[in-house]
Amino acid sequence: MAQLDDLAFFQHLARAGNLTSTARELGLSLSAVSKRLKQLETRLGVALAARTTRRLTLTAEGERYLARGALILEELDELETSLGEHTNQALSGRLRVNATFGFGRRHIAPLLSRFCAEHPAVEGWLELTNFPLNLSDHGFDIGIRVGEPPESRLVARPILMNRRVLCASPAYIDHALPIQTPADLQHHACLVIRENDSDFPVWRFERSTQSAHAPPIETASIKVSGRLASNDGEVITRLALDGHGVMLRSWWDVNEHLASGALVGLLPEWQGVRADFYAVFEPRRHVSARLRAFIEFIQRELPGRVSALPISTAQGRFPNALDTPHVD
Template sequence: MAQLDDLAFFQRLAQAGSLTATARELGLSLSAVSKRLKQLEARLGVTLASRTTRRLTLTPEGERYLVRGAAILEELAELEEALGAQRAELSGPLKINATFGFGRRHVAPLLSCFCARHPGVESTLELTNFPLTPGEQGVDISIRVGEPPDSRLVARRILANRRILCAAPAYVERMPRLAKPADLAKHPCLVLRENDSDFALWRLTRRGAAGEEQAVKVSGPLASNDGEVIVNLALDGHGIVLRSWWDVHAHLESGALVELLPTWQGVRADFYAVYAQRRHVPLRIRAFIAYLEQEMGRRVPPLPATETARQGVSSP
């Protein structure tokens, strides 16, 4: 039906946020997208959006058409999915957002395997420095550190993770005394500059002492906005790094890096798959999240059960 096509078109238009972006996503000319919006408004007899080629702002009527239209399309998708459940075939678009390092290393390979099993799924993986909220720019699932505060979002933990304080054996052999977190101020620390965060403030918690946390201002002659670069600098013996378990566990196991300050540990930084809370969550979204939960633990070994350090380095 033409009305359903119009609803779907307007959903894409609102998610894209501009006529130009919609034209690019649909593979149409800008004039064709503009013409279709005008035809839709003429049929409804209302103005749905004020627009330029770069930005689209919905009118109150447009907001109502968007919200009610989404509910109608969702009910239709639920009906079709229920009727086709016997085939057990996944299909439809799936847009995922993740950070660059974790997205490249782990989300991308798993998405590749998932789509090979379900060729009917049309997926996009968008990597960004800042996490996108589900619904923003058409994102279905956001892979992020920590649970979001928004109660309208559902968060499923896919990986238990903690930041680890470590350095290469070559640096450990010559490093100054390191007995407590405050001593880090005397060491060259390899800091990650990203997301406008206070990158030079490292937070550590004492093992076995609930709630005891220390924040240490660190510095060093080398820094980067890329986590892989930071780890490589640590492997080359340039100083101390505070990086996630998922990123350094293989180097710790091989001995290329050594965990430091065995009585202290970095704060938790668990990864979650976040999606919008709604009455009907498409099967492809639920299936991919379940796949992440199942497979991520096979790619990254679990944190030690007692979360005790490997043989670290400290002075009495």
């Protein structure tokens, strides 16, 4: 048992990244955490980490202990979970979720709240970040991401169809030049999200073609600019509602404004690229009952929170992966 406790302690330490954060998470004093790490290294006969109060750097032996230890703890968790399933026990255990700020606040947070209310023994933890975090490095059970993940080792299950939509307020449209092709956007005030130092954000579009001599999907990439920008999507939406220009935003974020008439869709023949949402997790031989249940819960509930994409903008069926997970 002491060895398993040491493994769990070291997992906390590696995820926290320093002694101070570990002490805070475990409710221990800094000296107690430092002493325990020294005792563990003495028992193993190797140095596991070089550390200060601000930073902890794993040695090669520490990396090995962390990686192999994670597998051992995961096997134990899966064993206990599988035994509980056979005895019809209620869902229980930790469920750590990573999602982006906008979608996480608007949809994942309330869904996690409902899920934990229905399963009181589940310990939910939602961490919102600007960009997706590595699941294993940060101890997450599941990540909510836009687009299929580039990591081939992750399992991805689709949870919501989504596409970026070009739109503006009626007030802006009434006083602006017509927009008949994507190239016309170069003569308009475009509201852009700036997440780097690029001078000209690029907006990408696609449309179906009817010609037998052309590819089934025609694409267009347009460099746009404008005097108003932000690194936050909600700010961009607010600026568009106030009539400051044209924006390209996700369907999940603007569908209610389009339905109410506060925003008007533009270039109906051209669509922004697909930006579907996926739940991703590390592959394992036994997926815990709480993780399976949460994925099925958000797959079932999300469509009721976001109206379906119009047929003209969906352009393709969303794969059904309730039973068969997709591995990128």
